[in-house]
Amino acid sequence: MRILHTSDWHLGRSFHREGMLTHQAAYLDHLVEVIDGEEVDLVVVAGDVYDRALPPVDAVTLAGETLERLAASRARVVVTSGNHDSARRLGFGSRLIDAAGVHLRTDPAGVGAPVLLEDAHGAVAVYGIPFLDPHAVSSAWALEAASHQTALGEAMRRIRADLAQRAGARSVVLAHAFVAGAAPSDSERDISVGGVARVPVSLFDGVDYAALGHLHGAHVLSDQVRYSGSPLAYSFSEAGHRKGSWLIDLAADGVRASEFVPAPVPRPLARLHGSLDELLGDPSLDEHEASWVEATLTDVPRPAHAMDRLRRRFPHTLVLGFDAVATPFDVRAVADHGRDDRAVAADFVLQVRGVPATSEELALLGEAVDACCDDTSTDAEPAVVGGAVP
The missing domain is CATH 3.60.21.10 (Metallo-dependent phosphatases)
Structure with missing residues (x-):
C-alpha cells in the first residue's frame, strides 16, 4: 500500500x-x-x-x-x-x-x-x-x-x-x-x-x-x-x-x-542581517531580490525610510527589525517618578535610536509632554451623604 x-x-x-x-x-x-x-x-x-x-x-x-x-x-x-x-x-x-x-x-x-x-x-x-x-x-x-x-x-x-x-x-x-x-x-x-x-x-x-x-x-x-x-x-x-x-x-x-x-515553493524566504548600506550594496544578495525577506539592520543611528529603501532592491521585504543598540536604557530612571518627563522621553529616543534627540526634536517632545501632562487639576473629594460615598 x-x-x-x-x-x-x-x-x-x-x-x-x-x-x-x-x-x-x-x-x-x-x-x-x-x-x-x-x-x-x-x-x-x-x-x-x-x-x-x-x-x-x-x-x-x-x-x-x-x-x-x-x-x-x-x-x-x-x-x-x-x-x-x-x-x-x-x-x-x-x-x-x-x-x-x-x-x-x-x-x-x-x-x-x-x-x-x-x-x-x-x-x-x-x-x-x-x-x-x-x-x-x-x-x-x-x-x-x-x-x-x-x-x-x-x-x-x-x-x-x-x-x-x-x-x-x-x-x-x-x-x-x-x-x-x-x-x-x-x-x-x-x-x-x-x-x-x-x-x-x-x-x-x-x-x-x-x-x-x-x-x-x-x-x-x-x-x-x-x-x-x-x-x-x-x-x-x-x-x-x-x-x-x-x-x-x-x-x-x-x-x-x-x-x-x-511541495511547490511560491517564493523562497531570506533572513538578512547587516547595515542598510551592506544589504543594499552586497552583490551576493542578488539571489534574494525575489524572496520574501526578513531584514535585521545593525545601523546606529537607525536610518530614515529604511523599509522604503530596502524594498527598492528587495520588493518583497515583509519584516524589518533592528539589533539592540549599545546604549542602555536606564529603567530605574524611568521608575523614578520625580524625574522630569522631558528627560525620560529624551532617554527613550536615545535608547531606541542610538543617538540623542536634536534640539528641534527635544522641542517637539516638550510640546507633546505639555499637551499630555499640563493638567494639574485634581478631582474633588467625593461628597459624603449619610456616611457613604455615593
Whole structure:
C-alpha cells in the first residue's frame, strides 16, 4: 500500500499579511497530481486543515473543492482535526462523507474505530486521533491527570485493544501532537498544559506507521514515526525547512520505503542581517531580490525610510527589525517618578535610536509632554451623604 502523508495546511492563513490562499491552492493541485502520478492508495491528513476554528469562506470553499477532488481520485482519504480546527465543524457530515471514501475523524470517542482497507498483503487498519485537549477528555476518559501524555496514551491504549482483535492487520495512526525529538518553529500555536506539551515517541511503539501533524518542519523520529510538516512556510523561522509530503510504501512487514516529495515553493524566504548600506550594496544578495525577506539592520543611528529603501532592491521585504543598540536604557530612571518627563522621553529616543534627540526634536517632545501632562487639576473629594460615598 502506498501512503501519502500530509498535514498542517492551515487554509486561510496569511504570511505577514501576505495572502496565501493562491499558494495553498497550488499545493493542493500538486497533491492531487502526486496521487495520480505515484499511484497513491491512501492519503492521510494529520490535522490543521484550517488555520482557525471559524475559517474564512474562501478557505472553506477551497477545502470543499479539494475533498471533492480527493474523493474522485484513486485514493482513500483519512483526515483528522488539529488544534487550529473546530472539530465539530470539520467533522460535520462525516458519516455521510464516509461513503465517498473520505473519512473525517474528529471525535475522540472514535479513536479505537479504524478505517479498514485491504491490499495484496491483507488488512490495514487506519486510526485517526484528532487533537486531544487533555482537559476536554480527562473526565470522559477518567484520566489520572489532565496531560497530553495521559490523553494520547489512553487513545493509543484503545487503538491497541482494537488492533489486538485484528490478527495480522497492519496499523497506520494519525496524531496531532508535539512528540519529543522534533523541533518546533515560531508559527505553531502553543498546546502546553501545565508547561508540558511533549509526549514520548514510545507511545507509538508497535505501530506500522505513525503520521504526525502539528510541527511545521518535516521530521523523521524513526522509520515508522514522521512529521510531514506544513506544505508552506508560515514564519521566517522556517527558512531552512524542506516543505512537502511523505510517500510511504507499506509492505507486509511494515514500512519498506519512504520518499519525501517536495511541495511547490511560491517564493523562497531570506533572513538578512547587516547595515542598510551592506544589504543594499552586497552583490551576493542578488539571489534574494525575489524572496520574501526578513531584514535585521545593525545601523546606529537607525536610518530614515529604511523599509522604503530596502524594498527598492528587495520588493518583497515583509519584516524589518533592528539589533539592540549599545546604549542602555536606564529603567530605574524611568521608575523614578520625580524625574522630569522631558528627560525620560529624551532617554527613550536615545535608547531606541542610538543617538540623542536634536534640539528641534527635544522641542517637539516638550510640546507633546505639555499637551499630555499640563493638567494639574485634581478631582474633588467625593461628597459624603449619610456616611457613604455615593
